[in-house]
Amino acid sequence: MKRTSLIVFAVVCLIFVLSWVLKAGTIDGDNAIQDAFLVTLASFLTLAIMSFMYKDNAYYKFAEHLFVGVSAAYWMCVGFWSTIVGNLVPRLSEGLSEAFGVPYLGGELDFGFLTLPYPLLYFIPIILGAFLLFRLVPKVGWLSRWPLAFIVGTFAGLNLVRYLRSDFMSQISSTFVPLLVDWHGFGHFFANFSLAADGQFVAMFSNLVIFLGVVCGLIYFFFSKEHTGLFGKASRVGIWILMITFGASFGYTVMGRISLLVGRLTFLFKDWLGIIS
Amino acid sequence: MGNIGPIIVLALIAAGLVWLLLRALKGQEVDRRVIFAFILVSVAAPLLMPVTFKAKPTPIVRALFDAIDELPEGSRVLLSFDFDPPMSPEVQPMADVITRHVLAKKHQAICMTLWATGQAQFNITMNDVIKTDFPNLVEGVDWVNMGYKAGNEGVLNVIRTDFKKMFPTDANSIPFDSIPILRGVRSCGDFDLIISLGGGRPGLKEWVLFVGDPTGVPIGAGVAAVVAPQLYPYYPRQLVGLLGGVKGASEYESHFRDNYEQYRDMPTPAMVMMGPQTVAHIVIMAFIVIGNVLFFLARRKEGQS
Amino acid sequence: MRREIPLIITISVGFLAILSFFSPPFEPLGEDFTLFFDIIAVFAFFLGGGNLMRVHIDKLIKRKKDWGFSIVTLVGFLVMLVAGLGKIGAESITSDITREGLFSTLYYNVHLPLGSTMYALLAFFVASASYRAFRAKNREATVLLIAAFIILLGSTPIGQMLTNWMPEGMSILEIPNLAVWIMSSPNLAGQRAIMIGIGLGVVSMSLRLILGIERTYLGKDSG
Numbered sequence: 125m126k127r128t129s130l131i132v133f134a135v136v137c138l139i140f141v142l143s144w145v146l147k148a149g150t151i152d153g154d155n156a157i158q159d160a161f162l163v164t165l166a167s168f169l170t171l172a173i174m175s176f177m178y179k180d181n182a183y184y185k186f187a188e189h190l191f192v193g194v195s196a197a198y199w200m201c202v203g204f205w206s207t208i209v210g211n212l213v214p215r216l217s218e219g220l221s222e223a224f225g226v227p228y229l230g231g232e233l234d235f236g237f238l239t240l241p242y243p244l245l246y247f248i249p250i251i252l253g254a255f256l257l258f259r260l261v262p263k264v265g266w267l268s269r270w271p272l273a274f275i276v277g278t279f280a281g282l283n284l285v286r287y288l289r290s291d292f293m294s295q296i297s298s299t300f301v302p303l304l305v306d307w308h309g310f311g312h313f314f315a316n317f318s319l320a321a322d323g324q325f326v327a328m329f330s331n332l333v334i335f336l337g338v339v340c341g342l343i344y345f346f347f348s349k350e351h352t353g354l355f356g357k358a359s360r361v362g363i364w365i366l367m368i369t370f371g372a373s374f375g376y377t378v379m380g381r382i383s384l385l386v387g388r389l390t391f392l393f394k395d396w397l398g399i400i401s
Numbered sequence: 402m403g404n405i406g407p408i409i410v411l412a413l414i415a416a417g418l419v420w421l422l423l424r425a426l427k428g429q430e431v432d433r434r435v436i437f438a439f440i441l442v443s444v445a446a447p448l449l450m451p452v453t454f455k456a457k458p459t460p461i462v463r464a465l466f467d468a469i470d471e472l473p474e475g476s477r478v479l480l481s482f483d484f485d486p487p488m489s490p491e492v493q494p495m496a497d498v499i500t501r502h503v504l505a506k507k508h509q510a511i512c513m514t515l516w517a518t519g520q521a522q523f524n525i526t527m528n529d530v531i532k533t534d535f536p537n538l539v540e541g542v543d544w545v546n547m548g549y550k551a552g553n554e555g556v557l558n559v560i561r562t563d564f565k566k567m568f569p570t571d572a573n574s575i576p577f578d579s580i581p582i583l584r585g586v587r588s589c590g591d592f593d594l595i596i597s598l599g600g601g602r603p604g605l606k607e608w609v610l611f612v613g614d615p616t617g618v619p620i621g622a623g624v625a626a627v628v629a630p631q632l633y634p635y636y637p638r639q640l641v642g643l644l645g646g647v648k649g650a651s652e653y654e655s656h657f658r659d660n661y662e663q664y665r666d667m668p669t670p671a672m673v674m675m676g677p678q679t680v681a682h683i684v685i686m687a688f689i690v691i692g693n694v695l696f697f698l699a700r701r702k703e704g705q706s
Numbered sequence: 707m708r709r710e711i712p713l714i715i716t717i718s719v720g721f722l723a724i725l726s727f728f729s730p731p732f733e734p735l736g737e738d739f740t741l742f743f744d745i746i747a748v749f750a751f752f753l754g755g756g757n758l759m760r761v762h763i764d765k766l767i768k769r770k771k772d773w774g775f776s777i778v779t780l781v782g783f784l785v786m787l788v789a790g791l792g793k794i795g796a797e798s799i800t801s802d803i804t805r806e807g808l809f810s811t812l813y814y815n816v817h818l819p820l821g822s823t824m825y826a827l828l829a830f831f832v833a834s835a836s837y838r839a840f841r842a843k844n845r846e847a848t849v850l851l852i853a854a855f856i857i858l859l860g861s862t863p864i865g866q867m868l869t870n871w872m873p874e875g876m877s878i879l880e881i882p883n884l885a886v887w888i889m890s891s892p893n894l895a896g897q898r899a900i901m902i903g904i905g906l907g908v909v910s911m912s913l914r915l916i917l918g919i920e921r922t923y924l925g926k927d928s929g
Contacts, residue, residue, distance in 0.1 A: 162811065162814075162815040163815075165815055165816070166814075166815045166816070166818070166819040167819075169816060169819045169820050169823070170819045170820075170822075170823045173820060173823035173824055173826075173827065174823060174826075174827070176827060177434070177437045177827065177830055178434065185772065185775050186775060186778055187820055188775075188824075189775040189776070189778040189779040189782070190778050190779070190782045190816065190820065191782075191817070191820035191821065191824065192758065192779050192782075192783075193758070193778065193779035193780060193781070193782030193783035193784075193786065194782045194783065194786045194812065194816055194817045194820070195817060195821065196751075196754055196755045196758045196783055197755065197782070197783045197784070197785075197786030197787040197790060198517065198518070198786060198790070198813060198817055199517045199751045199754070199755075200751045200752060200754075200755045200787060200790070201786070201787060201789075201790025201791055201803060201809060202517035202520060202549055202790070202803070202804065203517060203551045203747070203748040203751040203752075204748065204790075204791060205790075205803060206517075206520070206548055206549045206550055206551065206572075207549075207550055207551040207552070207744055207745060207747070207748045208745065208748055210548075210550070210568075210569065210570060210574075211550065211567070211569070211741060211744065211745060212745050214569055223799075224574075224799060224800075225574050225798070225799045225800040226569070226570055226574050226800075227569060227570065227576040229569055233734065233735065233738055235735075245738065246742075246745075248742055249741075249742040249743075249745035249746050249749075250745075252742070252746050252749075253745060253746050253748070253749030253752075254749070256746060256749045256750060256753055257749060257752060257753055257756065259753060259757075260753070260756050260757065260760060266708050266925075269708070269712040269924055269925065270711060270712055270715060271746050271749070272712070272923060272924075273711075273712035273713070273715040273716040273719075273923075273924070274715050274716075274719055274742070274743065274746060275743060275746060275747075275750075276716050276915055276923050277715060277716035277717065277718070277719030277720040277723070277915070277916070278555065278719050278720070278723055278739065278740065278743040279554075279912075280716070280720045280723075280911075280912035280913075280915040280916050281719060281720035281721065281722065281723025281724050281912070281916065282554055282555070282558055282611070282723050282740075283554075283908050283909075283912050284720075284724060284908075284909055284912035284913065284916070285724055285727050285728075286554075286610040286611055286614070286615075287610065287905045287908040287909050287912075288905070288909050289610075289614060289615075290609055290610045290614045290639065290905075291610070291901050291902065291904065291905030291908075292902055292905040292906060292909065294614065294638065294639060295634055295898050295901055295902050295905070296902065298634070298638050298639075298898075299898065318874075318875040318876070319875060319876040319877070319878045319879060320874060320875055320876070320877050320878065321877040321878045321880070321883040321886070321887070322877075323875075323878075326878050326887070330887065330890070330891040333891045333892055333895060334891055334894055334895045334898075335895075336895075337891070337892055337894075337895025337896060337898075337899070338895045338898050338899050338902070340899075341895060341896055341898070341899025341900070342899050342902060342903070344899075345899065345903050362899070363846055364846070364849055365892050365895050365896045365899070366896045366899070366900075367846045367847075367849040367850040367853070368849060368850070368853040368888060368892040368893060368896060369630070369853075369892065369893050369895075369896025369897055369900075370850050370853075370896075371849065371850040371851065371852065371853025371854040371856075371857065371888075372630050372853055372854070372857050372888055372889055372892075372893040373627075373630045373631075373893075374840075374850070374854040374857075375853070375854045375855075375856075375857025375858045375861065375885075376626040376627060376629055376630050376645065376646060376857065376861075377626065377627050377832065378681075378682065378685055378832055378836070378854075378858060379626040379646045379647065379648060379678060379682070379858075379861055380491060380625050380626030380627040380646050380647075381627075381825075381826075381828045381829040381832045382440075382444065382677065382678055382681040382682070382829050382832075383490045383491045383626065383646060383647040383674060383678070384487060384490050384491070384822065384825050384826040384828065384829060385440070385444050385681075385826045385829035385830075386444055386448065386490060386647075386674045386677045386678070387489065387490025387491075387674075387822060387826065388490075388819075388822055388823050388826040389444055389445050389448055389677075390448060390490075390670075390673075390674075391819070391822075393445075393448055393449065399449065400448060400449060400451070433834050436830070436833055436834045436837050437830045437833070437834070439833070440829055440830055440833040441830075444829070454863040456863075457866075457882075459882075459886050460886070460890075461886075461889075461890070485821060486817065486818040486819075486821035486822040487821050487822055487824065487825035487826075489818075489822065490822070518821075520802070520804045521804040521810070521813050521814070521818075524804055524805050524810075546802075548802065550744060551744050551745075551747040551748045551751070552740070552741075552743055552744025552745075552747045553747070555740045555741075555743040555744045555747065556744060558723075558736070558737075558740045559737050559740050559741060559744075562733055562737060563737055566737055566741070567741070567744075572802045572804075572805075573800060573801065573802050574800035575800075615727075630889065630893050630897060631897050631900075631901075632897075633889060633890060633893055633894040633897055634894055634897050634898040634901050636890075636894075645889075646861075648861045675862065675863065678861070678862060679862040679863060679864055681829075681833075682858045682859070682861070682862050682864075683862075683864065684833070685832070685833055685836045685858065686855060686858055686859070688833060688836045688837040689836050689837070689840045689851065689854075689855075691837065692836065692837045692838060692839075692840060692841065693840075693841060693842055696841045696842075696843075
């Protein structure tokens, strides 16, 4: 078994080098060898992940573990330069700002009865941030609850008003749409009746579906009353509406997932193999 | 004669599906790898023999196109690149064509991101669209990249009232006050249109909740297909238009090309992707049908026994 | 001390966030506190990185299963970290690390292909699930299936080709138009019902947190 693995590894290495050399021959410019190496590396990492479709294997595990490490460091670095250097340092110290090449902002927060200079005030997130890292030290790990409480409190405060306004009140108000669209009486309605996508009947029917669909969907989610009688029938309509919703979501999910595969295959065929333009 | 390749491939896929159906009728299972192979072939083959289809824009896509098109020249458009590599096959084509449209209309493009990965994804648009199609446009004057800030909705909550407080510099550490394009920008209320490109969290939902609704600035979006259905309730009152997945992107590309003669030869990655999409959708529908044949046969057998 | 201070922080910060929305004089204070939140978010990234190191070093020391791959994670992590924090290959300290240097090279040639392909595998699994699990077991499942079929067909040129013979007066029955109608009517209604439900859930949970009723986030000994 070990021998087979070694042979496979040797073949993979050989194909890698071969691909690198062949790719380098197709690229113009001073960095041809480096560019060819990078394209080949990206292609082999792509294939390593794809090899999972055959079965779990060492190449997949290698790629997966590499991704985890690289990804965590990526977020840390970008977070550090963009927010710590970009937002904290300019409010903290003139010397540090100069060292990092960002403008010093200084400033203060005026409470009326008390004025706090920014360099003092912005020690709060540093202290809370340090406390968050204490989570890695079991003895003082409880201190990490302070920044956690800050995060939870901010989230709760920010979300409460916004969700109430945009996802509750606005949605209810958007549901009350006119059921008689462009209404000029029954004569006009029947004379111009059609199933055209942009016709009057379809517009009216759509608004009716939206109104009843939302009401019935909400009834289905209301569990404090038994779903019997008229309430039960409305709940049943709600289930049907939700089923159509989930069907639509499934259709879009398929489309999304296929797109991702198309993206990777396009990379392999175009950037690596060069068989499509 | 040029169509012979796609026809042969389609015939082979159809023959494979018939074989699968016959196995199903006999009540035989297939290995999952056979299913995987079908998907691989149905996506790969149309890529090798690309066929592009002209796509008619749906009202929700057209609404976003019109929102950009009808703004007066020189309007400030904020583009938020809130996506990562997994979403990029769907969202990058949207980002490219929308940026191209914004700059072709001579609007000012102010770019930012709520995802750390979005900063690198923006560079792809910068190299493929801004520097290629608009080499004369100057960074900081006609367009700018403000980069990434951590904090998700926290970032939006600050820029809603004070843009400079959150972005004292751009991604290259150039001070806010030295960037000509940002003159007159105090808060998000100073933008004429905001477009969120993404599909995860934070994304369009947070833009609507934290910026669009409180400030009244119109919000448009291009999102990954997976989340698109969830965002329809915002349209049209809280959202001016939406591109959902590669289909939305292909409609936009097609419509943009029809309306802007000078970009007739621009790359249309989303339109090219619709070929593999079509074949893959048919294969997946065939899988569902065959799977159900298998299911009903098994149920009938159970009933008989 | 271990419970009271976090509770006081949650309650005061939560109220401040609400107050700053309704009262303009509190806006600057609200902005600064939100900035604190953004800065703490970066420390959370550091915590994630630190935890990753701890887990994999532990795995390596104790020679747990697949410990060799932990070396890959640690090397990948450290190389990317040094490249990013040290701005290796960048022109100056003010350069954007995603635009130039080793960090950018590693992103486009390692992180991007790995991340994209990881999710691309879902295409295979969604196909497998369609074959094995998507059954018309009852009427509800059949409705779901029909809606999915219309969307799948409607989002490709095939849908148009199949039904473009329909007269103008019946154009809603053309598959692409039907797909658009499903998305903008029943789908919108269903999603809105879900959205209203979630919205109410978020509001009530936020209230519970701000009023100090919900304390599970403080851990087991939160009382």
